[in-house]
Amino acid sequence: MTGLLGSILMLAASLGAQAKPARPSKPAAVNRLMTAKLIYVSPMPAGLDRWIIEEFRGWGRYHPTGESAGVDLEMVAHTPPKKAIQYVTRHDVPQPKTKRWWQKKKKEPIVLSIGVINWVTGQSLWHADVLDARQKSGENPPSGPRTEIYAKGLTPAELAIKITTTFRRYVDSLQTESGPGGQLH
Numbered sequence: 574m575t576g577l578l579g580s581i582l583m584l585a586a587s588l589g590a591q592a593k594p595a596r597p598s599k600p601a602a603v604n605r606l607m608t609a610k611l612i613y614v615s616p617m618p619a620g621l622d623r624w625i626i627e628e629f630r631g632w633g634r635y636h637p638t639g640e641s642a643g644v645d646l647e648m649v650a651h652t653p654p655k656k657a658i659q660y661v662t663r664h665d666v667p668q669p670k671t672k673r674w675w676q677k678k679k680k681e682p683i684v685l686s687i688g689v690i691n692w693v694t695g696q697s698l699w700h701a702d703v704l705d706a707r708q709k710s711g712e713n714p715p716s717g718p719r720t721e722i723y724a725k726g727l728t729p730a731e732l733a734i735k736i737t738t739t740f741r742r743y744v745d746s747l748q749t750e751s752g753p754g755g756q757l758h
Contacts, residue, residue, distance in 0.1 A: 605691050606698055606744055609645035611638050613692070617650040618685070624733030632741060644692050651686045684724060687736060699740060703732070716742040 612635040614622045625648065626637045638644060659670040685703040690696065701720050708714075708723035716739055724732050 605645070605696075606689075606747055609635060611636055611644040612646040612648060612689075613638055613641040613644040615641070615647065615649045617687075618652060619729045621650065621685075621729045621733055621736075624730045625737055628733050628737035632737065634741075634744065641692070646698070647690045647692045649688055649690060651688075653683050653686065689740065699743060701736060701739060703736075714739075716746060718743070 612629060614625050614629070614637055616622050617625070629635050629637045635646065641647060660667040661670045662668075682705050683702045684705045687701045687703065688697050689699040691698055697718075699718050701722050703722045703724045705725055706723050707725045714721045714723075720739055720743075722732075722735055722739055724735070727735065
C-alpha cells in the first residue's frame with residue numbers, strides 16, 4: 574500500500590514540474606471595460622449627464638441606457654461636501670478665516686468626482702476628479718484608472734467632451750495593450 578501511495582505522489586510531483594506556469598490573466602476591471610456594452614449615466618449636476626450620453630452615442634463603444642438595472646457599467650457623479658466656514662475673532666468681531674501670504678496654497682478644490690463602476694460587483698473601474706482650475710501648459714494628467722480633469726471656465730457640454738475624451742483615451746489604451754485578440758501581451 575505504501576509503495577502505491579509513494580508512486581502516485583512521485584507521479585503527481587513529476588506532472589507538476591512539467592506543467593508550464595499559467596499565463597497571468599488580465600485584471601477583471603480591464604476585462605469588464607473591454608467587454609461591456611450597456612452603460613447607465615446617473616443624473617448629474619447642470620445637466621452634465623445628457624451631454625455625456627450624447628458623447629457616448631457618438632463614440633459608439635457603449636450603448637447608454639436610461640435604466641440602471643441590468644447594465645454592464647454605471648457612470649456616477651458625486652459632489653464633495655462643502656467645508657464649513659472657519660471663523661476667527663478680530664477685535665471681538667467674528668470674521669471668516671482667510672489665508673495669509675506666507676501660508677501654503679492648497680490644491681484646487683474638487684468640484685465633482687466621476688466614476689465608472691462595474692454594476693454587478695460595484696468595483697470602481699475608472700475615477701476622475703474634476704478640479705476648479707485651468708490646466709497648466711505642458712501638464713497632461715495621466716489617462717489611467719485615476720485621473721484629474723481641469724474644468725475652470727468650461728460649459729457643461731465642453732466638460733462632457735473632456736470627461737468622455739479622457740475616459741475614451743483610457744479605454745483605447747487598454748485596447749492597444751490587450752491587442753486584437755483581447756489578451757494582454
